[in-house]
Amino acid sequence: MNKLLLIIKREYISRVTSKSFILTTLLTPLAIVLFTAVVTLIFSYETDEIQNIAVVDEAKILDGSIRDEENLFFHFEKKSLEEVLSGIEKSSYSGVLYVPAIKEVMEKQYTVFYYAAKQPGLSIQFKIKDRVEDALRDFKIVQLKLDKEQIAALDTKIILEPEPISKDEVDSSRLTSAIAAVIGMSMGFIMYMTVFIYGMMVMRSVMEEKMNRIVEVMISSVKPFQLMLGKIIGVGGVGLTQVLVWVILVPVLLLITRLIMGIDLSTNMSIAQGATPDFNPDDMQAMVALAMKEFNQINWWLIVPLFMLFFLGGYFLYSSLFAAVGSAIGDDMGESSSLTLPITIPVILALYIMMQSVESPDSSLARWSSMFPLFSPIVMPARLAFNPPWWEVALSLTLLIGTAMFFVWISGRIYRVGILLYGKKAGMKELVKWVFMK
Amino acid sequence: MTQIILDLQEVVKDYDKKRAVDKVSFQLPKGAIFGLLGPNGAGKTSLIRIITSITRADAGVVLFNGEPLQEKHSERMGYMPEERGLYKKMKIGDHLLYLAQLKGLSYKEAKTELTYWMEKFEIMDWWPKKIEELSKGMQQKIQFIVTILHKPDLIILDEPFSGLDPINANLIKDEILNLNKNGATLIFSTHRMEQVEEICEEIVLINNGANVLQGKVKDIKNSYKENLFNVDFSTPTQVVLPEEYALKQINDFKIQVKLGENQSSNALLQHLLNQNLNISGFNEILPSLNEIFIRRVGQSNSF
Numbered sequence: 001m002n003k004l005l006l007i008i009k010r011e012y013i014s015r016v017t018s019k020s021f022i023l024t025t026l027l028t029p030l031a032i033v034l035f036t037a038v039v040t041l042i043f044s045y046e047t048d049e050i051q052n053i054a055v056v057d058e059a060k061i062l063d064g065s066i067r068d069e070e071n072l073f074f075h076f077e078k079k080s081l082e083e084v085l086s087g088i089e090k091s092s093y094s095g096v097l098y099v100p101a102i103k104e105v106m107e108k109q110y111t112v113f114y115y116a117a118k119q120p121g122l123s124i125q126f127k128i129k130d131r132v133e134d135a136l137r138d139f140k141i142v143q144l145k146l147d148k149e150q151i152a153a154l155d156t157k158i159i160l161e162p163e164p165i166s167k168d169e170v171d172s173s174r175l176t177s178a179i180a181a182v183i184g185m186s187m188g189f190i191m192y193m194t195v196f197i198y199g200m201m202v203m204r205s206v207m208e209e210k211m212n213r214i215v216e217v218m219i220s221s222v223k224p225f226q227l228m229l230g231k232i233i234g235v236g237g238v239g240l241t242q243v244l245v246w247v248i249l250v251p252v253l254l255l256i257t258r259l260i261m262g263i264d265l266s267t268n269m270s271i272a273q274g275a276t277p278d279f280n281p282d283d284m285q286a287m288v289a290l291a292m293k294e295f296n297q298i299n300w301w302l303i304v305p306l307f308m309l310f311f312l313g314g315y316f317l318y319s320s321l322f323a324a325v326g327s328a329i330g331d332d333m334g335e336s337s338s339l340t341l342p343i344t345i346p347v348i349l350a351l352y353i354m355m356q357s358v359e360s361p362d363s364s365l366a367r368w369s370s371m372f373p374l375f376s377p378i379v380m381p382a383r384l385a386f387n388p389p390w391w392e393v394a395l396s397l398t399l400l401i402g403t404a405m406f407f408v409w410i411s412g413r414i415y416r417v418g419i420l421l422y423g424k425k426a427g428m429k430e431l432v433k434w435v436f437m438k
Numbered sequence: 439m440t441q442i443i444l445d446l447q448e449v450v451k452d453y454d455k456k457r458a459v460d461k462v463s464f465q466l467p468k469g470a471i472f473g474l475l476g477p478n479g480a481g482k483t484s485l486i487r488i489i490t491s492i493t494r495a496d497a498g499v500v501l502f503n504g505e506p507l508q509e510k511h512s513e514r515m516g517y518m519p520e521e522r523g524l525y526k527k528m529k530i531g532d533h534l535l536y537l538a539q540l541k542g543l544s545y546k547e548a549k550t551e552l553t554y555w556m557e558k559f560e561i562m563d564w565w566p567k568k569i570e571e572l573s574k575g576m577q578q579k580i581q582f583i584v585t586i587l588h589k590p591d592l593i594i595l596d597e598p599f600s601g602l603d604p605i606n607a608n609l610i611k612d613e614i615l616n617l618n619k620n621g622a623t624l625i626f627s628t629h630r631m632e633q634v635e636e637i638c639e640e641i642v643l644i645n646n647g648a649n650v651l652q653g654k655v656k657d658i659k660n661s662y663k664e665n666l667f668n669v670d671f672s673t674p675t676q677v678v679l680p681e682e683y684a685l686k687q688i689n690d691f692k693i694q695v696k697l698g699e700n701q702s703s704n705a706l707l708q709h710l711l712n713q714n715l716n717i718s719g720f721n722e723i724l725p726s727l728n729e730i731f732i733r734r735v736g737q738s739n740s741f
Contacts, residue, residue, distance in 0.1 A: 221537065
């Protein structure tokens with residue numbers, strides 16, 4: 001068997017079958033799901049304490065009824081405020097809502113009072129405010145003799161629908177850019193994470209080999225370049241496996257949790273975060289349908305292969321640099337920072353540029369950084385969903401692959417010298433010298 | 439004519455500012471047991487790394503079986519570095535199979551060979567164990583199997599006995615001699631002279647990157663001998679010899695005589711026999727490699 005293949009196989013198998021890999025691969029999705037479930041539960045957890053609230057409605061706007069909540073019951077009192085307050089200790093009321101008479105219909109501000117031994121929780125406050133506001137609105141409409149339907153007609157929702165000028169372009173809808181942004185952002189993030197996690201893994205593995213001196217045995221059988229390349233490809237395969245497992249496992253587990261616990265994690269989350277949808281269910285359904293249509297309209301057959309190419313380019317570029325650094329440093333992980341910093345800074349910069357690029361994908365910042373090979377593996381995938389000009393993608397990809405190949409070559413030269421050198425800490429200057437060594 | 443398996447001509451290797459190997463030349467006949475000697479830091483490891491294609495020489499020629507050194511030759515060599523190393527988390531069986539396959543063996547061949555060796559060393563039950571579970575001496579054994587599993591023509595051992603207990607050292611030594619009998623050529627790199635004297639037929643002595651001495655162990659010893667003879671007596675004896683003999687009475691039972699150019703050992707023995715002494719032993723004192731080593735290295739270092 002080809003030696004490179006053998007090395008790749010070992011690097012891959014030995015990692016994939018290791019306990020820590022299996023644990024992290026399986027436990028991470030579990031942890032994510034568990035975390036989501038717990039967060040959802042926390043947010044959806046309202047007060048479980050039953051509250052009875054007395055209402056003294058002097059304004060007579062509440063019409064003798066407020067819709068009760070799960071744990072919140074309203075009782076209308078005919079008695080005056082003083083009488084209710086004096087008898088409160090003997091009653092089961094936890095508070096008294098006092099709605100004073102309305103003096104002026106045109107008043108923009110109106111105060112109601114809540115008497116209680118304990119301050120009411122925020123959610124109760126909001127609910128009471130909402131009820132009174134609605135009631136007062138209806139009251140005002142009647143008092144001012146307005147037409148309810150006309151007033152409803154005043155609220156208009158504006159939809160900005162983008163249309164292409166020429167007919168042969170795909171018609172995109174208002175959701176296109178939002179969906180593209182989400183897709184772009186996720187792609188950029190996946191790139192960022194994988195480059196970091198697996199690049200570091202390559203570096204640690206190179207250091208380990210150097211430290212336990214297996215490297216001398218290995219190099220007497222194979223070329224250093226083969227060993228480095230085999231490691232990079234093997235670890236890359238591990239990365240792909242892990243990401244693939246997560247991509248499949250996380251949605252499946254979310255679905256299972258949803259079925260078992262009977263909670264809708266996704267919608268509950270949005271409600272919990274305060275984004276109470278103000279559109280009706282029909283609207284919601286239309287949105288989902290539109291989103292699905294948009295989702296299908298995205299040219300996945302183009303984006304996914306392109307993403308893979310950028311992924312490979314970015315991974316090879318950065319992990320080869322990490323391998324070179326790993327070969328140059330000794331046993332001390334702390335020593336490595338001066339050499340890893342120049343690698344990590346561009347990755348982090350690229351992440352920020354990527355986030356900016358998703359907002360304005362055709363800005364000159366986005367366009368230039370998606371050409372620059374150290375940024376392009378993270379920035380360009382984020383732009384892909386926005387249909388950038390094809391020549392930009394092609395140029396960016398060419399530059400990236402060219403640079404990645406060049407970096408792999410350079411790193412191979414550094415690696416070859418570095419792994420056999422012990423005891424000395426190498427700086428940038430040495431690394432450059434090694435590249436040019438015969 | 440004996441075949442030459444390894445031929446080094448004026449090999450040079452420079453590191454940063456230091457010349458590690460300075461125009462070293464020697465020839466290694468097939469089937470020899472060859473000692474590569476030198477003090478620490480003399481350039482032994484640098485030289486071995488060149489032979490095993492781990493690094494390339496900056497100048498000079500290395501021929502393996504008459505061909506310039508190439509990648510494929512590494513499959514014909516087995517190298518046990520001084521600093522042993524294995525993947526600690528790997529299972530022993532998998533590890534050995536992996537390294538053997540990297541040396542060009544098929545999986546099947548590797549498995550057959552490995553089974554043979556593990557049975558021979560009675561360590562078949564180690565197969566599923568991890569390297570890190572083994573003691574240092576046990577790892578040493580594994581490292582030795584790694585080196586020879588692919589039946590190399592040239593076996594290079596850097597300090598092969600360091601860290602081994604006498605029993606295991608003997609075991610390994612016997613295997614080395616066995617391999618040699620079956621046609622393998624051996625290079626022994628060490629600074630422990632007594633081991634070399636025991637095993638090696640030929641040596642090259644390296645100091646400061648250059649070879650200072652080479653040849654057959656017997657020839658070297660002969661060329662360094664001082665015509666010093668040792669005579670033992672079974673009863674206390676005070677020896678009197680003619681003036682021309684340089685006599686040294688070591689104790690009541692032993693004398694040493696240094697012979698001059700025109701004096702023969704036979705004549706000396708004749709003198710002693712004539713005196714009717716109780717001689718229990720008579721032998722020539724040959725310098726040990728250790729002494730030669732110290733003499734040569736000390737000499738060149740003082741320049």
